[in-house]
Amino acid sequence: MNIKKFIVFLGVLIPLGFLLYPTALALISCAPQVVNRPKPQYGDLYSFPKYNIPEARKAGSVNLTAVIIIPEYKDTLNQEYAGGAKVSARGGISHDMLKVFKSFAGSLGEDIEAQLVAKGMTTKGPFSLAEVTYPDKKGADLTVSTNAIFDINYTKPTFSREDHYEGGISANVYSCTMTVGIKIYYYMLEPMSGEKMWIKKLDLGVQEYPYHYGVKTEQYVSGHGGCGEPIYGWRATDEFVFDERVKIFSDILKGAYPQIMKTSWNYLDTSEMLNLKSKSQEIRDRKRY
Secondary structure (H helix, E strand, O other): OOHHHHHHHHHHHHHHHHHHHHHHHHHHHHOOOOOEEOOOOOOOOOOOOOOOOOOOOOOOOOOOEEEEEOOOEEEOOEEEEEOOOOOOHHHOOOHHHHHHHHHHHHHHHHHHHHHHHHOOOEEEEEEOHHHOOHHHHHOOOEEEEEEEEEEEEEOOOEEEEEEEEOOOEEEEEEEEEEEEEEEEEEEEEOOOOOOEEEEEEEEEEEEEEEEEEEEEEEEEEEEEOOOOOEEEEEEEEEEEEEEOHHHHHHHHHHHHHHHHHHHHHHHOOHHHHHHHHHHHHHHHHHHOO
16 A cells, blocks of 8 residues: 555544544443452341349349250241251251350350359259250259240342352342341240249240342353354352341340340249259159160
């Protein structure tokens, strides 16, 4: 190409570029922009408010020894009490919710022990039920156990959106509603036989909450084109990117904790427990322990 033809070519190309520039810019600006969100963080899920003892007697001033049992739970889908060893089928309580319950149970066991010590009693524990030894049972007048029953139900999830998170993670986000009913049961047992001598209940009612959860998606080869080139698609995995249920569950238990402890203080009456102590001895005499 000689110099004259090249100059003519530039004379045509440059104006054409200016004409096409706005169109190209508009196409670029209208392209979907991927926003990488930070993964949701829920802060402290596992600490529970310490119960303030309203009064305290001298330690050991009441002639009664109680074994304290760490609370267990059962839910709609798991009809056996469990101390955190298993999760019911189809996730009535998820693994992360179970971690929250175990922290709740540990705090509750320690605070109930502190209540009985403040009432002047001697305590052993808190233990899981399977950890209580024969000497501890033999040396105790009563076993104090507190258990929870959860009635947890979910509506059918609906797809909400596709999100992208830091670290190149993509997820399908679903919306759903969960209802949570909680009943707390307080038991007094004869330690050797495990016979129930006294049962009282606190019904915390049913609460309903909307929530979201994100399921990680992954790219996979869904087929091949005419020239053998791979065609890619996206599919959901079993991995949660986030699950708001755990935050809701933690908030419910934290909110209920002061009421649970206040009820425990009122139910665990010293005079009533001393009366049960004499009946506990009657059971032992009858069963020849």
